[in-house]
Amino acid sequence: MKVYRVLRNRTASRGKQLGYVAGVLTMPAFLALATLFAFGLAAMVIAGHLAATVNGGPAGVDQASSAEQGLGASSFGKPAGKPTKVVGSSGQPRRTARVLVVYYSRSGNTLKMAEAVVEGARSVPGTEVLLREVTTVNKEDLNWADAIALGCPTYFANIPGIMKECLDQWNWKWKVDFTDKIGGAFATGGGQMGGKEHAMVSLLLFMLSNRMMVAGPLFEDETGEDIWGEPGAGAMTGPLDPGVSEKELESGHRLGQRLATLAVRWIGSAQL
Ligand SMILES: Cc1cc2nc3c(=O)[nH]c(=O)nc-3n(C[C@H](O)[C@H](O)[C@H](O)COP(=O)(O)O)c2cc1C
Numbered sequence: 001m002k003v004y005r006v007l008r009n010r011t012a013s014r015g016k017q018l019g020y021v022a023g024v025l026t027m028p029a030f031l032a033l034a035t036l037f038a039f040g041l042a043a044m045v046i047a048g049h050l051a052a053t054v055n056g057g058p059a060g061v062d063q064a065s066s067a068e069q070g071l072g073a074s075s076f077g078k079p080a081g082k083p084t085k086v087v088g089s090s091g092q093p094r095r096t097a098r099v100l101v102v103y104y105s106r107s108g109n110t111l112k113m114a115e116a117v118v119e120g121a122r123s124v125p126g127t128e129v130l131l132r133e134v135t136t137v138n139k140e141d142l143n144w145a146d147a148i149a150l151g152c153p154t155y156f157a158n159i160p161g162i163m164k165e166c167l168d169q170w171n172w173k174w175k176v177d178f179t180d181k182i183g184g185a186f187a188t189g190g191g192q193m194g195g196k197e198h199a200m201v202s203l204l205l206f207m208l209s210n211r212m213m214v215a216g217p218l219f220e221d222e223t224g225e226d227i228w229g230e231p232g233a234g235a236m237t238g239p240l241d242p243g244v245s246e247k248e249l250e251s252g253h254r255l256g257q258r259l260a261t262l263a264v265r266w267i268g269s270a271q272l
Pocket residue numbers: 104105106107108109110111152153154155156157158188189190191192193194195196237238
C-alpha cells in the first residue's frame with residue numbers, strides 16, 4: 001500500500017510538472033497569435049476608414065453605380081445634379097445615349113412619324129432607342145431616357161386629351177425628374193392650317209415647364225450652304241395631302257437624329 005501511495009504521489013507531481021512546462025511553452029505562442037489578430041483587426045478598420053474617405057463616404061459603392069446612370073448622378077463627392085463624366089478606358093462614353101420616343105396615334109399617321117424619329121435616332125452611333133405608346137410608357141422608361149421625343153395628332157388645334165392626361169400624370173403622380181433631359185416634339189394634323197404647330201408647341205411647353213432642354217430638326221439645301229432649324233417635325237394627313245409623305249418622314253428622321261446627337265454630346269461632355 002505504502003509503495004502504491006508513493007508511486008501515486010510521484011505520478012501526480014510529475015503530471016503537475018508536465019502541465020506547468022506545457023503552459024510555459026504555449027503561452028508565448030498564444031500571446032503572439034493574439035497580438036497578430038489585434039494588429040490585423042486594426043489594419044482592417046484603418047483601411048476601411050481610408051476607403052470610405054476617398055469615395056466620399058460609406059455610400060461609395062452606391063455612388064459608383066449611380067455614376068453608371070450618367071446625368072444628374074451624385075458621384076465621387078460631387079454635388080447631386082451635376083452631370084457626371086462616364087468614360088471607359090478608351091476615353092469613350094461608357095454607356096450609350098438613351099432616346100425615348102413616345103407617341104399617341106389612333107389611325108397610324110403619328111405612329112409612322114414616331115418610327116421615322118426612331119430611325120433617325122438609331123442612325124447616330126452610340127445611341128439606344130425605345131419606342132412607347134403614351135398609355136404604356138412607365139416611370140422607369142422616363143427615368144431611363146436622356147432624350148425624349150413626344151408626338152401626337154392634332155385634336156381641335158391642340159393635343160388630344162388622353163395625351164395631356166398622361167403628361168400630367170408623369171409629373172403629378174409619378175414625380176419624374178425631367179431636369180436637363182433633351183426634348184423634341186412632332187405632330188400630325190389633317191388640315192393645312194389645322195393647328196398641328198400649336199399641338200407641337202404645347203408638347204414643347206410641357207417639356208420646358210419640366211426643366212427640359214428642347215431642340216428641333218436641322219435642315220440644309222442641296223448645296224449645304226443654306227441651313228436652318230425648325231421647332232419640330234410634322235405631317236399633314238387630311239384630304240388635301242393624305243397620308244405621311246417621304247419628306248414629312250424625313251423631318252421626323254432629322255428630329256430623331258438631332259436629339260440623339262445632342263444626347264451623345266451631352267453625356268460625352270459631362271465633367272467629373
Ligand atoms: C377628334 C379629332 C379632332 C381633330 N381635330 C383636328 C384639328 O383640329 N386640326 C387638324 O389639322 N386635324 C384634326 N384632326 C385630324 C387628325 O389630327 C389627323 O387625322 C391625324 O393625322 C391623326 O393622327 P393618327 O393617325 O396618328 O391618329 C382631328 C381628328 C380627330 C379624330
